[in-house]
Amino acid sequence: MPDLPQYLEKEASRFEEELCELLRIPSVSADSNCRDDMHRAAGWLHERFQALGLASEIVKTKGHPLVYAESPPVPGKPTVLVYGHYDVQPADPLDEWDTAPFEPAVRDGNVYARGATDDKGQLLTHVNSVEAWLATRGPLPLQLKFLIEGEEEIGSENLEVFLRNESKRLACDVVVISDTSQFGEGCPAITYGLRGIAYFELRVSGPSQDLHSGVFGGSVMNPINALTQIMSRLIDESGRIQVPGFYDDVVPLTERERAEFASLPFDEAAFCSQIGVTALAGEAGYSTLERRWARPTFDLHGIWGGYQGEGGKTVLPCRAGAKFSFRLVPQQDPHRIAAALRPFLESLCPPGIRMELIEMHGAPGALVSLESPFMSAAATAVERGFGQRPVFIREGGSIPIVTRFKEVLGVDTLLLGWGLEDDHAHGPNEKFSLADFHCGIRSSAALWEELSKIAP
Numbered sequence: 001m002p003d004l005p006q007y008l009e010k011e012a013s014r015f016e017e018e019l020c021e022l023l024r025i026p027s028v029s030a031d032s033n034c035r036d037d038m039h040r041a042a043g044w045l046h047e048r049f050q051a052l053g054l055a056s057e058i059v060k061t062k063g064h065p066l067v068y069a070e071s072p073p074v075p076g077k078p079t080v081l082v083y084g085h086y087d088v089q090p091a092d093p094l095d096e097w098d099t100a101p102f103e104p105a106v107r108d109g110n111v112y113a114r115g116a117t118d119d120k121g122q123l124l125t126h127v128n129s130v131e132a133w134l135a136t137r138g139p140l141p142l143q144l145k146f147l148i149e150g151e152e153e154i155g156s157e158n159l160e161v162f163l164r165n166e167s168k169r170l171a172c173d174v175v176v177i178s179d180t181s182q183f184g185e186g187c188p189a190i191t192y193g194l195r196g197i198a199y200f201e202l203r204v205s206g207p208s209q210d211l212h213s214g215v216f217g218g219s220v221m222n223p224i225n226a227l228t229q230i231m232s233r234l235i236d237e238s239g240r241i242q243v244p245g246f247y248d249d250v251v252p253l254t255e256r257e258r259a260e261f262a263s264l265p266f267d268e269a270a271f272c273s274q275i276g277v278t279a280l281a282g283e284a285g286y287s288t289l290e291r292r293w294a295r296p297t298f299d300l301h302g303i304w305g306g307y308q309g310e311g312g313k314t315v316l317p318c319r320a321g322a323k324f325s326f327r328l329v330p331q332q333d334p335h336r337i338a339a340a341l342r343p344f345l346e347s348l349c350p351p352g353i354r355m356e357l358i359e360m361h362g363a364p365g366a367l368v369s370l371e372s373p374f375m376s377a378a379a380t381a382v383e384r385g386f387g388q389r390p391v392f393i394r395e396g397g398s399i400p401i402v403t404r405f406k407e408v409l410g411v412d413t414l415l416l417g418w419g420l421e422d423d424h425a426h427g428p429n430e431k432f433s434l435a436d437f438h439c440g441i442r443s444s445a446a447l448w449e450e451l452s453k454i455a456p
C-alpha cells in the first residue's frame, strides 16, 4: 500500500481531470437558464461523496440544491464541517476569455475556467484528501461533514434556512473553508477577517416613453442624468460614503492591526501593474491593504439606460438603472444600511423621477479568533502542505454564511485559501494553479491529522 504522499502523486493527474469534469458544468447560480446544470453539479459531487463511502444526500431548497455528506463520528475527536460552493459567477464578457469559460484549458501550470479557483478547485482539495486518507490510512481520524451549496454567489439565503433548521445535524467543533487566497505566490495565508456586503438595484423612470432630446431636453428630468447625479452623491471625493449613519457601527482598525498590515510585504507598484492601473484610489487616510480588507466601500457594478448602439441617437430615455453594493466591515448590519439608504436616495431623487430600490442580498462581515488550538493546527497543516509558514491576513471578499456558522452553530471558521488574488475570480480568464491545487490537497490531509490531535 502506498503512503499518503505517494498516493497523491500517483493520482495527481486524475484529480486534475476530475476537476476539469466539474468545471465543464456551467453552474451559474445567477442565471435561471442554468438550473439543470446546478442539479448536474450537485449530482456530480453527491456521486463523488458516495464513491468515497460517505453518507451523502442532495438536499432540495427553495433555490439551488445543496449537497450534504458525512463520515462516521469518531468518539473523543473533533467534528469538522467543511463548507464550499459549487456555484460560480456569470462568465461574461465572453469575448474577453482566451479559451471558453466552461472548457477548462491547462496552460503554464494553471487550469483556466470559470470556477477554477472560486470555488470548485479549492473545494475539491478537501474531497481528494479524504480519498487519499481512506485509501492509505484507513478510517478518517475525525468526523467530517461536508456542506456544499449552490447559492454562495447570490447571497446564501436558502443555506441559511437549512442551517437554522438542521443545526443539530450540522453540529461541529470548527468549520473549514477554502474559498479565499494566499497573500501572494509562495506566501500562503490564513484569513481571519472578511468583509460583508449589501447589494442593491436602483431603477429610475421619468416620461412614459423615450423623447426627442431636442424637442424636450432641458424641460424634463432625464432619468440617466438623475441616476448619475444620485449615484455621485453616495460617495465624496475623499472616498467617504455619504449615507447618513453609514459609519456608526464600523469598528476602527487598531494600531496593532495597522502595524501588522504594514509589516506584510506588499508592493504597491507590483499591485498596480498586476491590475493594469497607473494609480490607486480610495478612502483618504488609509493604506491600500486597509482599504481593501478593513474599510467599507461603495461600487457600481452595472449601469444602463438609453442608446448604446452604433452612431449617435438624440434620445431622452424614459428609464435607467444601476446595480451597486457597499462592502461592509464587521459590526455593520446590511439591514441597517438598507434602512438608511432608502430615505437618503429618496431625498436625492429629483422631481419628475420615480425610483424603485431593490434590496438584493446582504451579508455581515466576519472576524475569527486567532487564539484557538484549531487555528494553530491549521497553521501547522498549511506549513506542511505548502512548505512555508502562513501569514495571517484579512480579505475584502465576502462569504455570507461565515457569520451564521458562528451565530447558529457557535463555532469559528478556518479560512484556508489556496487561491491567488490574480486568479481573476469573477473576471475573464479565471484560473487556479495546479501546484496550489496539490499543495491544498496536501495541506488538507495534514489538517485532518493536526485537528485530530485536539480534544473537542
Ligand code: BES
Pocket: 118, 119, 152, 153, 154, 155, 179, 180, 181, 194, 197, 361, 363, 395, 396, 397, 398, 399, 400, 425
Ligand atoms: N470566494 C469569494 C469570496 C472571497 C474572495 C473571499 C476573495 C476572500 C477573497 C466568494 O465566492 C465570493 O465572491 N462571494 C461573493 C459574495 C456575494 C455575492 C454575496 C462576493 O464577495 O462578492
Ligand code: ZN
Pocket: 085, 118, 119, 152, 179
Ligand atoms: Zn467563492
